[in-house]
Amino acid sequence: MKKFCLMMFSCYSLTALAQKQDYPIQPVAFTQVKLTDHFWTSRIETNRTVTIPASFERCESTGRVKNFQMAAEHKGKFCTTYPFDDTDIYKTIEGASYSLALHPDKKLDHYVDSMITIIGRAQEPDGYLYTARTIDPLHVGPWLGTQRWEKEQENSHELYNAGHMYEGAVAHFLATGKRNLLNIALKNADLLVRTFGAGKRHVAPGHQVVEMGLVKLYRITGKKEYLDLAKFFIDERGHKEYNKKSKNVYENGIYWQDDKPVIDQDEAEGHAVRAMYLYSGMADVAALTGDKEYLAAIDKIWNNMVGKKMYVQGSIGAVGDGERFGDNYELPNATAYNETCAAIGNVFWNERMFLLHGDAKYIDVLEKTLYNGLISGVGLDGKSFFYTNAMQIRDGFNHPDIERERAGWFTCSCCPTNVVRLMPSIPGYVYAQNGTDVYVNLFISGTGDMKVNNKDLKITQQNNYPWDGALAFTVNPASSMDLNLKIRIPGWAQNQAVPSDLYSYQTPLNKKIVIKLNGKPIDYQIQGGYAVISKKWKKGDKVEMNLPMDVQRVIATDKLTEDAGKIALQRGPIMYCAEWKDNDGKAANIIVPQNTTFSTVYNANLLNGITIIKGDVKTIQVGADGQNVSTVNKTMTAIPYYSWANRGKGEMTVWFPQQVKYIELITR
Template sequence: MIKVCFLLLTCASLTATAQKQDYPIQPVAFTKVKLADRFWTSRIETNRTVTIPASFERCKATGRVKNFEMAAARSGKFCTTYPFDDTDIYKTIEGASYSLAVHPDKKLECYLDSLITIVGKAQEPDGYLYTARTIDPLHAGPWIGKERWEKEQENSHELYNAGHMYEGAAAHFMATGKRNFLNIALRNADLLVQTFGPGKRHVAPGHEIVEMGLVRLYRITGKKEYLELAKFFIDERGKKEYNKKSKNVWENGTYYQDDKPVILQDEAEGHAVRAMYLYSGMADVAALTGDKQYLAAIDKIWDNMVGKKMYVQGSIGAVGDGERFGGNYELPNSTAYNETCAAIGSVFWNQRMFLLHGDSKYIDVMEKTLYNGLVSGVGLDGKSFFYTNAMQIQDNFTHTDIERERSGWFVCSCCPTNVARLIPSVPGYIYAQNGKDVYVNLFISGTGNMLVNNKALSITQQNNYPWNGGLNFIINPASATDMNLKLRIPGWAQNQAIPSDLYSYQQPSNQKVEIRVNGTLVNYSTEHGYAVLSRKWKKGDKVEMTLPMNVQRVVASEKLPDDAGKIALQRGPLMYCAEWKDNGGKAANIIIPKTTDFEPTYQPELLNGLTVLKGEVKAVNIDADGQNVSTETKTMAAIPYYAWANRGKGEMMVWFPQQVKYVDLGAAVLVEPVKK
């Protein structure tokens, strides 16, 4: 019988020496939330039945499993490309464990046991586990170095592999109660404790995540050395000698978030995925140790990212060279990189920031990322993926870093396996709690169960979100209970496209968010973006909240030249795009006049069901001879950004000019907007 006791972030420790200090707000475990929501339940089921099995099959077909078998035999030749390929197995085990926790499957459980046995045999006697070296230590490859950890601060990924192993092992243990994978992880973690620390070996991990993983093991075991080592690794950043004057991100250390100590950093910098994992680890350690310097640093970094380095659909990591953040306001559309893994890391970090501060702005960013720049990374079939998430695709576009169509997998397959572990954990992001304060963060139909004042409480959501703004909540305490119900009022429903001035609505709406309790309209106070409803709740109490679902024109800060004079379309939490399939084979020739009104229409047969925006626009056309340019009036159809590229390859646009300024003949036809 599978034990469904896993808590996404803050499980109770199993020892008497467990931590007492922690996040002031606690998430309600995903195992305590049962969904009845079409948008997410279909994705979670597809992840269970398609993504996870396909991931395991591809791990086998590509040689990732064979690497562990050869490491166990201590012979052979590492048969995949990257030394971090081990993590694809760890991440898929993690996703499969989340799935097992709520959907028991004996066949899958047995397969995991067989795979874990293979992993365990590859582990060296002292706990070291890294197939790229163990197979043939004398010919380990240029990324790795001749000795253990020699190139860890660069690209060996030895500690990165360990971090993902810890995350997977913790998930498997909490889902099944079995220690087979956990014991492998603990032996490895004990080796790290023996190897690294004050008076021992010093290193700043080249690709962060071991910090998050060590915290996860600390939560399970209460072994303070794991938490201390996580903090040690974070504090080692900024101690290596780099060429501080160089603008090269590798030479000056910014690529690795290693140019200065973390408490002195104030910008989101470097490789975007590494950065998200570092900031998440800092949040974990700050929560568990009370480190105020960490808190001050990540607060500044978050403000910088959301205020100067985030795309309108929540994606981050603009620059393909290094998969990294660019400079402030460096957000080009034609070359936008936007790695899916970076979006996943942003979800991890933003939830942690909410748990620290209790402010809805972090959930606003998390929601925008979840519904747009993250789920765009996996096709509706569950087995095709984007590594990058483009902002525009044009017929004459030749940039090689940006994908025009989805792939089954990649040589570097970090994104597909990261998706496999994120999707089944989504129910754990809906509710949170601090004493008698109960937070409702995401609007997803289903029932969440928790304890308030030591009394059982269930909250049942009934909605058709994100397509409709009518939200119903049935409150069912075991007996009458004093409680502060905190309903997030999304920033997008309060004329805030994003919690900064980077993007805004062209025409603010004057619609107010209405809340009724048992049919009666109530005046409510707001606190940090939440409507606070304080009362003695009784069984069957009903709360209704109505969010305005206007189609909004989003405009960008004047500091983003690529977006000058252009608009993007948003409805509710969803950003929209125009795709070739719905617009006569083109999307890059569309002009949206200021007079255009868009009509939302739900189309259940299209792309698994979604709301389409239709409106009368202008389109620029060139005749067959290429001699004449004309415009025509046509009906434009826009689909949610997440759904693009599920019907073949063609043009896609997110930002649209409102009028023509000039035609650039050197680029065939390039519509430029008037600067305002």
């Protein structure tokens, strides 16, 4: 860990001379945050001991590793389905590197080096690295052109592969100090610099991420050509000839976020994962260059997404055709797509928006996505996954886009390997700082170490979040220091289901959050969603607050017609669902009347430990003859949405009708 931190410091010091500006707020590195809670440490440990090894094993068993071996020998036949399958190895290396930074493991370190050797042998002399072409350039398949980058703006994914390689290389270098993968990445990036740019080849990458990767290379090398190329790729969007009158998202360019220049875009559009990577790249470049037009664009796009295109549990990308955003308020439940990769990208983007603006609303969205629509994508066993994340599963209704049960891997396994790299980085989302402003963004027991005016500061959190709202923060400066401690007061605790009017609480929650300093209540100001406590802090100062953990009925705007007359259940940051296993084999027949009261209980033995919600409800019963319908009083059990489909296949629902007239009858 010390090696990582020193190297991170030296790398960022190197670029400080070249960088005139950056994000005004900086995250506290994940290596400086030690978690001690159960909720996240168990998941991160499962990722280390189960998900990472399983991912590498599947890269071998499915032929992804063999592709690199054949590319090194320039013979054979590309043996997986998609030309972007190379990235599954890069992303797994990235996740393994994060894990190594926190938990040294000689066996894993040696294995990663063996993978890097295989990757290096597949690289062509000028730096090109793309196994789908290198294996046999004369027989490349329909996704590739006969020449390099010929179909990059369509489906070749050559630059997408490069971007994930860069991100994996930077993570590996910072974690281990080794340059073996970094040198491969830099050689490839130098090829891109020679190939693309003003007066050279022009292309808008078909699947974004190379922009984010180039920025990371710039940060550790100070080579401005990498940053310039990232901006060039972003600015190339919106200049290709499309049929602008067509409503087909492929024909009009919307699918690729390519229908107009990025600075003219004001809606979240097209393929949701590509969109998240584009907007994240725009935020990176804006932070480093001060591009105000980029800032104005992503601000508008964020408002559109959060106000009109996001599901109640934080998922995005409603439409299966194109894995994309639909029109405004197009958020169907029965066919919701919600790719796990899109949720991960949503976390990336919202973290960057916070670093730009310092507003808690971005962390509110990040938290909602993280605790709900993201971790739903990985099973509690760490080796089963959802590519899509359903909002509703009903017996008698089947749709090709709706996954009813988890799978070990997929032909396109971008989501499992994205989970691999996201999970160990979670400690890096807890704290951030800007000079003497220290932000507490996520509530996870553990310690965070940082420096304020070159003096050491340790913050210790004690809580049982997300199940309990009692939070305690102990501030331990090396010596007395002035600082502004900014503790996020979540929007969900301030009568705001999301930071827009897309969803709201049916009954307003009006509870003042009491904050105590060393046992005594204090007055505080809220700025940008943060309770600000400014003082000269001394060792052992303790802040306490208690967030309300009432069960809230969430309703949707009238513009979401599918959710009319229905409620969703939220407690703290957690969204709930009803699953067949707890409700007599059915979930689609539940009615939650307005007078239902709810009780909660923590069950340590269920689904790795969860708080469940119970309530007396009515259920629809269809007679054996199929002719008669009646209502029966039952006690409903609801579980956290993220935990569904860990006990087999069956019905599930997030939205509950409050009256019989809003229920949809589908029988077996």
